[in-house]
Amino acid sequence: MAFGRRAKVDSSIPSSAMGDIAFLLLIFFMVSTVFDTEKGLPIQEPRAEEAKKVPKSGVMHIWMDARGTVVIDDMRYNMDVVHQAMQLKMAADPSLIASLKVDKDAPYRNVSDLMIELRKARALRVNFSTRPDKR
Amino acid sequence: MNKMNRRSKVSGEIPSSAMGDIAFLLLVFFLVTTAFSTEKGLQLQLPELAQDQPETKVKVKSKDMLKVEVQANGAILVGFGTNRQPLPLDMLSARVRAELDDNPEKLIVQVKLDDDARYDFMIQVLDELKKARAPRIHIVNPLRS
Numbered sequence: 001m002a003f004g005r006r007a008k009v010d011s012s013i014p015s016s017a018m019g020d021i022a023f024l025l026l027i028f029f030m031v032s033t034v035f036d037t038e039k040g041l042p043i044q045e046p047r048a049e050e051a052k053k054v055p056k057s058g059v060m061h062i063w064m065d066a067r068g069t070v071v072i073d074d075m076r077y078n079m080d081v082v083h084q085a086m087q088l089k090m091a092a093d094p095s096l097i098a099s100l101k102v103d104k105d106a107p108y109r110n111v112s113d114l115m116i117e118l119r120k121a122r123a124l125r126v127n128f129s130t131r132p133d134k135r
Numbered sequence: 136m137n138k139m140n141r142r143s144k145v146s147g148e149i150p151s152s153a154m155g156d157i158a159f160l161l162l163v164f165f166l167v168t169t170a171f172s173t174e175k176g177l178q179l180q181l182p183e184l185a186q187d188q189p190e191t192k193v194k195v196k197s198k199d200m201l202k203v204e205v206q207a208n209g210a211i212l213v214g215f216g217t218n219r220q221p222l223p224l225d226m227l228s229a230r231v232r233a234e235l236d237d238n239p240e241k242l243i244v245q246v247k248l249d250d251d252a253r254y255d256f257m258i259q260v261l262d263e264l265k266k267a268r269a270p271r272i273h274i275v276n277p278l279r280s
Contacts, residue, residue, distance in 0.1 A: 050265035099176060130176050
């Protein structure tokens, strides 16, 4: 009789594989997480619309605040010795991109001097780092 | 009572019922702390600096060199040779694009900034030039003695 039949479909959601899925995602995020190892300087970067992504590897950061303090690898440098630090870096990897993280209120005088120092060290591939747009 | 007959009631299994919870806890932690590096910027190739040998000078006709001058207060003057007119920043890319249409092969855009101009102005001008797809950008970069 049709009315006497009971559906045999199980109504519970199978949850035995949930732990496996959680572990899979966990391993993905553990592998892809990169903790910031550089402190740098507290700066406010300028904003630009045409900014392009910078590759993750082969980039070194040069920080400069509005007062002209230069920091590379969390070490402070005077402007006239920046090229020496850069020369060592360029000797290790000649295709290095120098990413300038400069405060938007820094005067061009300091930016220009920094660019001269980079050119002295033949670090000619330069990226002017800008603030990520959060729309 | 016979001691030999007693069986230990301690289970030999590792309790694994909470493992999923621990995995989720760690998963949420890594989800929250992960910040995919999204560094962005304007790329530029700097010219070589001839330190030892005398600088090789290349003559450029003044009609091939569009000069963009940025003053300390951010005002912009644009033009060829000594004939430069003020131009608002948002008109710059349209102007450069128009000049590029006239002279796509040779046009060089030279950006000259006042020493006291803020870095922000430089990036804004560079951004406008990138918008106009200017292939040859030269930023005046004086060597100080």
